[in-house]
Amino acid sequence: DTGVSQDPRHKITKRGQNVTFRCDPISEHNRLYWYRQTLGQGPEFLTYFQNEAQLEKSRLLSDRFSAERPKGSFSTLEIQRTEQGDSAMYLCASSWGAIGNTGELFFGEGSRLTVL
Amino acid sequence: DAKTTQPNSMESNEEEPVHLPCNHSTISGTDYIHWYRQLPSQGPEYVIHGLTSNVNNRMASLAIAEDRKSSTLILHRATLRDAAVYYCILISHGQNFVFGPGTRLSVLP
Numbered sequence: 001d002t003g004v005s006q007d008p009r010h011k012i013t014k015r016g017q018n019v020t021f022r023c024d025p026i027s028e029h030n031r032l033y034w035y036r037q038t039l040g041q042g043p044e045f046l047t048y049f050q051n052e053a054q055l056e057k058s059r060l061l062s063d064r065f066s067a068e069r070p071k072g073s074f075s076t077l078e079i080q081r082t083e084q085g086d087s088a089m090y091l092c093a094s095s096w097g098a099i100g101n102t103g104e105l106f107f108g109e110g111s112r113l114t115v116l
Numbered sequence: 117d118a119k120t121t122q123p124n125s126m127e128s129n130e131e132e133p134v135h136l137p138c139n140h141s142t143i144s145g146t147d148y149i150h151w152y153r154q155l156p157s158q159g160p161e162y163v164i165h166g167l168t169s170n171v172n173n174r175m176a177s178l179a180i181a182e183d184r185k186s187s188t189l190i191l192h193r194a195t196l197r198d199a200a201v202y203y204c205i206l207i208s209h210g211q212n213f214v215f216g217p218g219t220r221l222s223v224l225p
Contacts, residue, residue, distance in 0.1 A: 004159075033212065042203055042215030043160065056212065091159050098209055105152075105213060107159030 004108035006092050012114045013082055020078045021111040025094030032075050033105070034067055035091040036060065043091055049075060082115045089113075120204045125220040128194045136189040136219055138204030143184050147206040151178065151189045154218070155200045163189065163202070199223045 005024045013019050025032045031050050035043035046065070047057045051072035061067075064082075069075040079086055089110040099105050121139040128134040140149065150165040164171055164178045166187075171178040177190040191198055203218040 035215075040217070042201075042217050043213075045212050045214065048212060093159070099207060099211075099213065104162045105160075107161065109157070109159050 004092055004094055004106050006108040006111045008111055010112045014116050015084060016081055018080045019082055020076055021090050023075045023092030023108060026106055029094035029096050031095045032069055033093040034077050037089040037091055084115045087113055087115045120206060120216055122204050122219045127222045127224060130196060130223055130225050131193050134191040134194045136202050139186045140206050141185045143206055146208040149187050150205045150207060152203045153200040194223045196223050
């Protein structure tokens with residue numbers, strides 16, 4: 001098992017362009033999460049899936065953001081009409097079941113977005 | 117979401133123990149205390165978690181106050197690789213993690 005993988009690791013784009021990030025979770029994990037992290041801050045929750053169902057979306061996830069997990073395996077996060085304020089690290093994580101007493105959320109290394 | 121308070125930064129000397137404090141005075145009876153850390157240029161990684169009793173694992177120990185309003189993450193012998201941001205998080209079953217700014221630990225050789 002190679003853990004959670006994210007692609008691309010780095011993306012530089014011009015304002016107004018669309019970008020898409022992909023996350024491959026640990027294979028047996030049914031939950032997948034997206035977080036955003038800006039410099040000096042902790043990760044902020046964006047959304048999560050249980051299997052293919054998107055169960056929760058943060059108010060941070062504006063209508064320019066869309067996430068999918070079509071077959072309950074990998075997920076994509078698309079940002080349309082990027083703005084400079086979208087520059088951040090986008091982190092994907094996965095878990096088996098609900099976190100809480102089970103403990104572990106496994107994170108990928110993130111996709112760093114820079115919007116010029 | 118239950119809130120935690122951590123110092124912004126701490127320093128430690130290499131091979132000495134480190135005690136990272138976390139206050140969570142509004143903790144509820146169903147909240148678990150989780151610690152994660154984030155090494156430079158990496159995603160956060162799990163360190164340890166507990167409910168009421170102290171916990172030990174290969175990475176660290178977690179000491180939980182009797183009233184559960186505070187906890188301490190203990191690294192028994194800090195190494196340079198332990199330099200990271202440490203997050204203390206409260207979560208009940210079914211919730212999602214809410215990360216604060218954490219404590220930035222510097223380890224001096």
